[in-house]
Amino acid sequence: METAIVETNSDFEVRSLDALCINESELQHPWYHNIKYLFAGALFGIILVKAEIISWFRIQEMFRLQSFHMYGVIGSAVVVGIISVWFIKKFKIKTIYGEPILFHPKKFNKGQIYGGLLFGFGWAITGACPGPLFAQIGAGFTVVAVTLLSAIAGTWFYGLLREKLPH
Amino acid sequence: MNLVEYIKQPWPWYISGPLIGLTVPLLLIIGNKRLGVSSSLRHICAACIPANIPFFKYDWKKEAWNLFFVVGIFVGGFIASTVFKNPSPIKISPTLLSVLQQYGIHDYNSLMPSDIFNWHALLTAKGLFFTVFGGFLIGFGTRYGGGCTSGHAIMGLSTLQWPSLVATISFMAGGFVMANIFLPFILKL
Numbered sequence: 001m002e003t004a005i006v007e008t009n010s011d012f013e014v015r016s017l018d019a020l021c022i023n024e025s026e027l028q029h030p031w032y033h034n035i036k037y038l039f040a041g042a043l044f045g046i047i048l049v050k051a052e053i054i055s056w057f058r059i060q061e062m063f064r065l066q067s068f069h070m071y072g073v074i075g076s077a078v079v080v081g082i083i084s085v086w087f088i089k090k091f092k093i094k095t096i097y098g099e100p101i102l103f104h105p106k107k108f109n110k111g112q113i114y115g116g117l118l119f120g121f122g123w124a125i126t127g128a129c130p131g132p133l134f135a136q137i138g139a140g141f142t143v144v145a146v147t148l149l150s151a152i153a154g155t156w157f158y159g160l161l162r163e164k165l166p167h
Numbered sequence: 168m169n170l171v172e173y174i175k176q177p178w179p180w181y182i183s184g185p186l187i188g189l190t191v192p193l194l195l196i197i198g199n200k201r202l203g204v205s206s207s208l209r210h211i212c213a214a215c216i217p218a219n220i221p222f223f224k225y226d227w228k229k230e231a232w233n234l235f236f237v238v239g240i241f242v243g244g245f246i247a248s249t250v251f252k253n254p255s256p257i258k259i260s261p262t263l264l265s266v267l268q269q270y271g272i273h274d275y276n277s278l279m280p281s282d283i284f285n286w287h288a289l290l291t292a293k294g295l296f297f298t299v300f301g302g303f304l305i306g307f308g309t310r311y312g313g314g315c316t317s318g319h320a321i322m323g324l325s326t327l328q329w330p331s332l333v334a335t336i337s338f339m340a341g342g343f344v345m346a347n348i349f350l351p352f353i354l355k356l
Contacts (some may be wrong), residue, residue, distance in 0.1 A: 031231070033198075034231055034232050034235040035235065036197050036198070037194075037197075037198070037200070037232045037233075037235040037236040037239060038235045038236070038238060038239040038242070039239060040190065040193055040194060040197065040236060040239060041235065041236040041237060041238065041239020041240045041241075041242070041243060042239040042240070042242045042243035042246065043186075043190075043239075043243060044187070044190055044236070044239065044240055044243060045239060045240035045241065045242060045243020045244045045246075045247065046243040046244075046246055046247040046251065047178070047183050047186050047187055047243075048240065048243070048244070048247075049243070049244050049247035049248055049251075049278075050174070050177065050178040050183065050247050050251060050253075051177070051178050051180070051182075051183030051184075051187075052177050052257065052278060053183070054244070054278055054279075055257060055278035055279065056278070056279050056280060056283075056284070057257060057259045057263065057275075057278070057279075057280070058278075059342075059346075060263055060267075060346055060350075061259065061260050061263055062342070063342045063343050063345070063346030063347065064262075064263060064346055064347060066260040066262050066263050067260050068180070069180050070180075071180075072179075072180030072181060072184055073180045073183055073184040073187065074184065074316070074320055074321070075184065076180060076181060076184030076185050076188065077184045077185065077187040077188035077321050078188065078320065078321060078324045078325060079185075079188065080184070080185045080187075080188025080189060080191075081188040081191040081192075081321055081322070081324065081325025082324070082325050082327065083188075084188065084189065084191050084192035084325065085191065085192070085195075085325050085326050087192070088192060088195060088196075093196065095195070095196055095197065095198055095199050096196060096197055096198070097198070099199055101195050101196070101199055102199065103326050105328060106313070106323060106328045106330045106331060107330065108329070108330040108333065109313075109330075111311045111312055111313060112312050112313055112319075112330050112331075112333050112334040112337060113312075113333060113334075113337045114311060114312070114337075115307075115308045115309065115310065115311025115312025115313065115334075115337075116308065116312040116319075116333070116334040116335070116336070116337025116338040116340075116341065117308070117337050117338065117340060117341035117344075118304050118307055118308030118311060118312070118341065119304065119305060119307075119308030119309045119311075119312055119315065119338045119341065120308070120337065120338035120339060120340060120341020120342040120343075120344070120345065121301075121304050121308070121341045121342070121344070121345045121349075122301050122302065122303070122304030122305035122306075122307075122308055123305065123316075123338060123341070123342050123345075124341070124342040124343075124345035124346040124350060125296070125297055125300065125301030125304065125345060125350070126297060126298070126301035126302060126305060127279065128305070129204070129205075129305065129309075129315045129316040129317070130204040130205040130207070130208060130305060130309060130315045130316075130317070131204040131237075131240055131315070131316070131317050133302075133305070134204075134237045134238075134240040134241045134244065135240050135241065135243060135244035135247075136244065136278075136279065137241055137244065138240070138241040138242060138243065138244025138245040138246075138247075138248070139244040139245065139247065139248035139278065140245075140248055141278075141279050141284060142286070143284055143285055143286050143289055143298060144279075144284065144298070146289060146298045146299060146302065147298045147299070147301060147302035147305070148302065149302070150298070150299045150300075150301075150302030150303045150305075150306065151208055151302040151303065151305045151306030151309075152208050152211050152212060152306055153302075153303060153306060154208075154302065154303040154304065154305060154306025154307035154308070154310075155205075155208040155209050155211075155212055155306040155307065155309070155310045156212045156216060156218075156220075156223075156306075157303075157306075157307060158222075158306070158307045158310040158311050159209070159212060159220045159222035159223050159310070160218075160220055160222075162220075162222050165311065
């Protein structure tokens with residue numbers, strides 16, 4: 001029994017490396033419970049397209065300081081996010097399954113600077129961050145599927161070289 | 168103007184930004200999940216090509232929700248560009264327009280310039296740079312940095328995590344350098 005617990009923990013440790021989005025839910029649900037995330041993703045995708053966040057032009061405008069649009073989007077999203085998280089903490093709001101909502105602090109490492117810079121290059125080149133990649137393909141820019149495959153390859157090579165990179 | 172016609176127009180930042188912000192509590196409340204997209208790329212690696220690399224040796228099925236979420240983004244992209252398609256060409260800043268015209272970009276009908284992003288251009292030097300090389304940097308950089316715009320800039324800043332602020336500043340800096348220094352040179356080729 002004890003070994004089982006240790007294994008679960010080590011699995012959690014590996015999954016939580018280099019990721020903010022850690023799944024802490026202890027509950028086991030049948031797979032179809034995940035369908036709600038499909039709907040959440042669809043709403044997110046619709047917003048990404050309708051706000052033109054998936055547009056290469058909007059990203060160039062942002063980095064060339066030629067439009068306020070993207071700054072308005074990200075800024076107001078962060079403000080609403082901060083208020084929402086404050087609300088959840090203040091009123092100890094629980095999930096729909098009755099679990100407490102937990103927050104874990106993220107540890108700093110130098111990868112956030114090096115990796116951040118590299119991702120910034122990629123963002124300006126393709127006009128997409130990972131979310132918009134999926135939305136662009138859905139919106140009919142089929143060649144972006146190549147960009148997505150290449151991004152998966154990039155993630156894989158990071159995994160391969162991880163031990164050798166400065167963090 | 169009926170509702171659908173209204174939705175078809177591009178959404179202003181003060182509508183879309185707060186809606187994106189609300190994704191944060193939505194995912195927390197429906198299942199204690201943290202908004203983040205780039206992790207999905209890692210789960211795909213773990214599911215398809217783990218190759219005995221420790222970084223990919225974990226139970227990706229526990230993170231399956233993230234894969235449902237990105238499939239949802241794909242579906243949302245499809246819905247937004249069909250049912251709610253904006254009938255007008257994209258409006259871009261006149262300064263950017265005049266610069267891009269000099270670089271030989273002439274397609275301003277949709278959200279992406281087909282001069283660069285299309286299957287015919289894929290195997291040219293520019294096509295490889297913009298689709299293949301750019302994509303590689305997204306995948307490598309987001310995992311090295313521990314997240315992307317959603318995981319760091321939106322979710323990380325919403326929970327007031329300073330490492331996420333460092334990451335956000337870093338990827339904004341990378342974008343500024345690429346867009347202003349390297350891209351003008353590359354687009355001229």
